Amino acid sequence: MNKVIMLASTVAMVLCTSVEAQPNNAPNRPWLNPNLSPEARAHDALLAMTIDEKLRLVFGYSDQALTELAKVPDDVVPAELKTYVVTHQIKGSAGFVPGVPRLGIPDQTQTDASIGVRNSFIPSTALPSSLATAASFDPEVPRAGGAMIGAEARATGHNTMLAGGVNLAREPRNGRNFEYTGEDPLLAGTMAGALNFGIQSNHIISTMKHYAINDQETERTSLDVTISAEAMRQSDLLAFEIALEKGRPGSVMCSYNLINGRWGCENDYLLNKVLKHDWGFKGFVMSDWGAVHSTADAANDGLDQFTGFCCVTDTPWFGPNQLKAALASGAIPNRRLDDMVERILWALFDKGAVDNPVKAAPIDYSADAAVSQKAAEESLVLLKNDGDLLPLRGVKSIAVIGGNADKGVIAGGGSSDVTPVGGAIMIREHSFLPSPPLEALRRELPSARIAFDPGNDPASAAVVAAKSNVAVVFVTQHDSEGYDGSLVLADNQDALVAQVAKANPRTIVVVESGGAIFMPWLNQVPAVLEAFFPGIRGGEAIARILTGKVDPSGHLPISFPASAEQLAHPEIPGLGLPNDTPSKITYDEGSAVGYKWYDLKGFRPLFAFGHGLSYTSFALSGLAAKPDGRAIHVSFSVRNAGRREGKAVGQVYLAPADWRKAGWDAPKRLGAFAKVDLKPGQTKMVNVTIDPRLLATYEAAGDKWHIRAGEYRLMLGQASDALTQSVSLTLPDAVWSARTAVAD
Ligand code: BGC
Numbered sequence: 001m002n003k004v005i006m007l008a009s010t011v012a013m014v015l016c017t018s019v020e021a022q023p024n025n026a027p028n029r030p031w032l033n034p035n036l037s038p039e040a041r042a043h044d045a046l047l048a049m050t051i052d053e054k055l056r057l058v059f060g061y062s063d064q065a066l067t068e069l070a071k072v073p074d075d076v077v078p079a080e081l082k083t084y085v086v087t088h089q090i091k092g093s094a095g096f097v098p099g100v101p102r103l104g105i106p107d108q109t110q111t112d113a114s115i116g117v118r119n120s121f122i123p124s125t126a127l128p129s130s131l132a133t134a135a136s137f138d139p140e141v142p143r144a145g146g147a148m149i150g151a152e153a154r155a156t157g158h159n160t161m162l163a164g165g166v167n168l169a170r171e172p173r174n175g176r177n178f179e180y181t182g183e184d185p186l187l188a189g190t191m192a193g194a195l196n197f198g199i200q201s202n203h204i205i206s207t208m209k210h211y212a213i214n215d216q217e218t219e220r221t222s223l224d225v226t227i228s229a230e231a232m233r234q235s236d237l238l239a240f241e242i243a244l245e246k247g248r249p250g251s252v253m254c255s256y257n258l259i260n261g262r263w264g265c266e267n268d269y270l271l272n273k274v275l276k277h278d279w280g281f282k283g284f285v286m287s288d289w290g291a292v293h294s295t296a297d298a299a300n301d302g303l304d305q306f307t308g309f310c311c312v313t314d315t316p317w318f319g320p321n322q323l324k325a326a327l328a329s330g331a332i333p334n335r336r337l338d339d340m341v342e343r344i345l346w347a348l349f350d351k352g353a354v355d356n357p358v359k360a361a362p363i364d365y366s367a368d369a370a371v372s373q374k375a376a377e378e379s380l381v382l383l384k385n386d387g388d389l390l391p392l393r394g395v396k397s398i399a400v401i402g403g404n405a406d407k408g409v410i411a412g413g414g415s416s417d418v419t420p421v422g423g424a425i426m427i428r429e430h431s432f433l434p435s436p437p438l439e440a441l442r443r444e445l446p447s448a449r450i451a452f453d454p455g456n457d458p459a460s461a462a463v464v465a466a467k468s469n470v471a472v473v474f475v476t477q478h479d480s481e482g483y484d485g486s487l488v489l490a491d492n493q494d495a496l497v498a499q500v501a502k503a504n505p506r507t508i509v510v511v512e513s514g515g516a517i518f519m520p521w522l523n524q525v526p527a528v529l530e531a532f533f534p535g536i537r538g539g540e541a542i543a544r545i546l547t548g549k550v551d552p553s554g555h556l557p558i559s560f561p562a563s564a565e566q567l568a569h570p571e572i573p574g575l576g577l578p579n580d581t582p583s584k585i586t587y588d589e590g591s592a593v594g595y596k597w598y599d600l601k602g603f604r605p606l607f608a609f610g611h612g613l614s615y616t617s618f619a620l621s622g623l624a625a626k627p628d629g630r631a632i633h634v635s636f637s638v639r640n641a642g643r644r645e646g647k648a649v650g651q652v653y654l655a656p657a658d659w660r661k662a663g664w665d666a667p668k669r670l671g672a673f674a675k676v677d678l679k680p681g682q683t684k685m686v687n688v689t690i691d692p693r694l695l696a697t698y699e700a701a702g703d704k705w706h707i708r709a710g711e712y713r714l715m716l717g718q719a720s721d722a723l724t725q726s727v728s729l730t731l732p733d734a735v736w737s738a739r740t741a742v743a744d
Contacts, residue, residue: 031345032104034355039282041354042345045103046338053100054341055320060097060108060307061085062289068311076316077309090157092119094415095289095307105348106159106357108205110307113416114163114179114195115535116149117156124152125368125536126411126418126433128376129178130165130195131515132532134187135554135612136378137649138675139194139246142181146198146206148371154202155361159353161199162253162415164208166192166243167215168236169515169558170593173484173572175217178412178514178533182557183594183609184670185238186694191557192239193246200248203352208243209253210288212236212270218484219574219583221290224258226586229269231665233698233738235591237270241279242691250283250347254303256291262301265291271302278703278739282350284343292317296331299323304340365421373537378647380534380545382552382613386526389506391548391615392470395448399465399504400438402455402496403474403512408432409531409538410512414481420536430478433536437474437510440543458496462503471504472546473497479514479533484572487518487561497521510542516560519606530556548615553647553675555612555719559594559605566603568592589665595720596666608721610651610670616642616680620650623716623725630692630707630734634671636716636725637685640678648676649718650686654695657711657728663697670694671714690714695731698738709733 030036031045046054061069066089069082077085081098088107089096097108111117117124127133127145134142146163153161165179166188174180181188192208199206213225213236227236243249252275255264264270265287275281289308292298295317298306306318316322326332348354382390392398404410404427411417411424411431424431442450453464455473465471475493479485488494501507501524508527511517512534519528529552531542544550564570574583592600595609619639626633638648654671656662672688695712696705711730717723 038346038350041349042342045345046342048103054337055323056098057344058305058340059318060095060305062095062308062310063093064310066091071312076319092121094162106353108160109158110160110162111153111158112162114165115416116418117152118418120419122156123421124418125365125372127372128379128535129412129533130181131178131557132379133375134181134191134557135381137555137673138378139190141375141378142191142195143198144371145375146195147201148368150199150202150204152363153204154358155363157358157360159358160205163199163206164192164196164249166208166239167210168239168593170215172516172561173487174215175479175484176481178479179416185235186670187557188239189242190246193243196247196249200351203356205250205347205351205353207251207253208249210255211240211252212255213259214255214257216484216572217482218572219581221256222580223583224261226260229700230698231590235593244279250351252285253288254285256288263293265303266294266298266301268301283347295322296326299332299336304343369536372535373541376534376538376541377550379554380552381530381554381556383528383530383607385613389527392546395469397449397468399451399468399471401453401461401471401473401500403476404432405474406436406438406452408434408436409534410476412479412514412533435537435539437539437542440539444543444547455496458499461496462499465500465504471500471507473500474510477513477517485514487516489517494520498524501525516558551615551646553614555610555649556607559598559609560607562606568597592666599668600666608719611719614646616640616644616646618648620716623727625714625727625729632690635685635687637683638676639683640680643680645679650674651717653715655713662708662710703738704735705738707731707734
């Protein structure tokens, strides 16, 4: 029987003071009638609200407010509101927005983030990083993960998850790439959308973040990004657009940086035009914590909710007084405040947060950890396996070396850092989750002799390796919100791998990292497994893949560069300067992000986007394509040509015969993908549809998508650099409004 751990009393205590919607749908409270549409309910509730009630919904508090708010003068935050906040807020959560008890409108209790509920006082279950689950190439993985972490959010009293990171991995060193879903808009949008869909299946709100082009952590609060509308719409914003369509998040979190000279949370183009007008987004835009810089400009340029206020030192841009003054002077029209509030109400009604108030509930941590383990088992990427060294079978002795593999697996830092049951293990200020691969390997291989060496001294690790049949070296690379990482392994780990490989040519490297790393030792080792930040059961997942209990089926959602010279921007602007130094970057590579950039430049990466090996082999054949309106239906078959069950990932790339004439920034784009589970000898047919936006260019003049007439090749394979079949189609010219996606 699963071990069920009741929640800490903190949660129960917090929840008994929470506002719960009254199940009263009497005619004078029509907004509480679940049979009415969310639009009608939001409108009716708005009509019933006083100005002060409206102002409550647009101004949120960070958890530091619990201790700091008392110092804020009453004319900034009225005393009654302060008391309400400190008596209702959940200690340790990201934020809180007071509800309107009189009308049955619940508080918004906000928790980070995409990997699980983040609250250092409440244990919860960590999924593998979002980049890892994107590597599954199966939206069911983030959906199931989202459903699990969303249920934990509910059970811990939260009705809003600040999840759904979908910034493209333009900058491989971005410290938050692990919170995002890779470098390709179709893959990233599909996977982040699936996560949000899963989270919101718990009748809570999720966000999509950080909108937009927030692709480096260095100077994130002062960086001005220059990028053309065309490039954005075809790449970074397309990822958000797809995520919005698939996941329908109730909220979008605007980002810290500036985009083309305007703050992310004060950006008429991104917020009003693209998000609300073109995509028909009905929910609300919340600010990232501390990302607001004005009252009237932010409100008029599309921000609906200021979040994260705490302290005397913060400027209360959307505080009651500021907003009242701006309304009185006409700087913000009254209808704009109504729109802000109606959008928030709409999200609360549409996502079910009003009809299904959050309640403290027991969490079955063991069942939830199993969801996380399955996600990891679908996501780890076998990068290299020369001579079929893996899986480990019949090995008598193994040297496990380095990476704190005797203690756990590393996790990412910052606002997505999840506290596991029993607490995280802190090793030199980095969190490790208590899932030691060493112990898991010993369980999987009870008759093997498994020695451990911490790897601090490469020479002594090499001695241990030389005495074993096989060496497994664990390397870890920390990444965190707040600063960018390095692609060079820290702490002499490259030397460790090289020396161990010299002592034992049967060396396997397991990489636990936020994203890509350089591997100067790659030619010296026969096998490499990329485990990313693998979550609360990462050790078990690694052991089960190394020993062959599970067939590896992850594929890279990012390219691994071979050197810094291959990067579109070898230097990170602002690196080494004090925080908040005004900095600039121009993304003149346009939409040529990741593999598109490598194709454009003719660079050979260390490992290509989409790459991932299996213990069996697959044969793809019968590629056929048939236009259907602007879309294309594609079919192909996949056969398991090996001797064990496994999962293939079929990838269809699109390539105009002349990509420049087609208006593209690079030679090819991912058009579709499908993961297929196959028994040995089994064949399955796969049908996928190419979204016409992936064939088109965005034309800012006229706000249109445009497929230029001509010949297009569709190429099929199991990685962006391993395409084995192609068919060609001649497509006619097609132009359509970019204002379609959500509204249609
Ligand atoms: C992060 C957000 C997070 C927020 C609240 C910010 O620093 O950028 O992703 O949701 O804090 O914790």
